Amino acid sequence: MTADTLNIARRRFTLVALIVPAVATVVATAAQLLFVARVPSTVATHWGWSGAPDGFAPAWTVPLATVLIGIGMPVVLFAASIGGLRRGDHGAAYRLLGAVATGVAVLVGALGTATLGIQIDRTDPAVTLPVLLIPTVILAAVAAGLIGWAVQPHVPWRPTSAGAAIDVPVRAGERVVWLQGVTLARAGAVILWIAFGIGCLAVLPVLFLGDLVSAVIAGIVVVVLFVVVATTLRFHVRVDPEGLTAVSAAGWPRVHVPSADIVSAEVVEVSPMGEFGGWGIRWASGGRQGVVLRTGEGVLVRRRDGRTLTVTVDDAATAAGLLTAYAALTPGRGTD
Template identity: 25%
Template sequence: MNRTSVRQDRGQLVASAISAAIVVLVTVAGVTALWMVRDQLPDQIATHWGANGEADGFTAVERIFVMNALLGGLLPLGVVLVGLAMKQGRVLGPFGVGLAVFIGGLSNGAAWMQRGMTPDEVASSDPGWAILISGIAGVIVGVGLWLVFRRRPVPGGVAADVAADAPRLLVDDPVRVAWIGHTAASKVVWVFLGVGIAATAIPAVSSFAAGSWGLGIFCALTAALLTVLGLAMSATVTVGAPGVRVRALGLITWADVPLRDIAGATVTRVNPMRDFGGWGRRLNLRGEHGIITAAGPALRLDRGHGDPLVITVTDAEAAAAAVNTLVSRRSKEHE
């Protein structure tokens, strides 16, 4: 293992360790904040609400602290440990922290809002604002930590490693090489997105009608996010001298890989569920990152010491040929 690989592995370990520590701190802080108002809490705290907005699950106040600590700590720590095992601490570590903020904020926040309430008021309590605020906070913290931990480019780029039988374009060096294609979302993706949008848009309308503004806003934002993500599944893939870019709606950049960070490209076949566990921006147990929108041929970028990136594109063979031609030219220029 060379020095760069050791540095990358150490970075994953550090990201996982810091994320685990933050999860513990977030969990302890949330439970401590709730403990400080324990004398104001009702004997039975609402912890689950039915479709009609009425509380239908309760927990004794003496058990709520342990339950919230376990609920807010174990699942996020499990996510962080999975990231460590998969050497994906830079990604799953921040996700685990964001999840801890969301779960801790929701469980402790919903209980905190019930302080001083009578049993009847507890039964009709509304966790909507706790859901909305903790959800937004979880996203902000998770994304912020990911930006801190994300891998920095290797100085000077990676060495070209294009296989002899890899696809290439038969063109002279002075000829400008570029390729533009698209990702194509399969019908299965649209079905899942349609179900998800309906499952959040309908509760949003009913929540607004019932006066639960916090929950209504949360569901509406989730439905809007799913709609944008669905539209963004059809993205433009551009291969050129700067590198490979996957961009959707003119705003969302799924990937932007400089040419200096690409060692070569191949064509592979992808089964979304088997190889990546689903569709979208994914990663698998082999350490591959993926922009997966459909089954079939895909462009696989070898990023040297970084994780490979798999992109399901139209005419993956032509895309790989363009990438390999540009990478080979770059290698010649540095000889």
């Protein structure tokens, strides 16, 4: 990958992940503010399968939600990605995040504008939702996302060469335990908490002003978002005769690879965004799983069924050496 290709990738990513969503959201919000003066003070914001409205909120909440989601989410995605791109990172995850940012901005902006538009000059919010409105908006958002994907160059992620593990002499029956803790990178933590805050702000109008069912769903969303963030902040990593274990400081989730399942362990340089599309417990193509909380050193464990687990952690060479030693000592390990 040349420097010119990386520069093009950064510029195109900035265009589709930040500039286009901002422009689309500003245009949609401006139109919605004009509509607010001509719609009832309380408008329909949710419709049932029959097309009849079953959720209502003050008209001003529609442009507010458009700004919070249409600009807030792209800003979070951009902030999560641009640092890695500037360091020379690459991969399809960046391209996907840019496309998602554009698609979300178009979806939220178009949906808010269209649903306010059908309520113009009405005296009450009991308006039936046109059958083709939602499918049309979704198709427009998908098309925008596909265009955002297409205008960015294809720069596939390529793994870095593996580093050497330290030779750790362990005799049969001897028990050696290696422990480390890894904390989510500050940038990742800030971005996750910002995303949580945006999510909370976006559901607040529904939580306090919507119907009971919508409020319950909004409350569940907030709780799920909090759990995801809280359980990602720090992991404890352990290597012992039983294998490799990585568990959140909250006690869950937990990832374990038994020694009998380990073929090899090696040291790698990890790119959370480029390889896995983000931080935390992640899954990628080819049976790759990661507990990735920061960029940098990590241990990669290859399993007998071809799957791999990557854990970002300091002193990865010692962890890889001890895992290799215990795997060799495991009775009945054999080979496939």
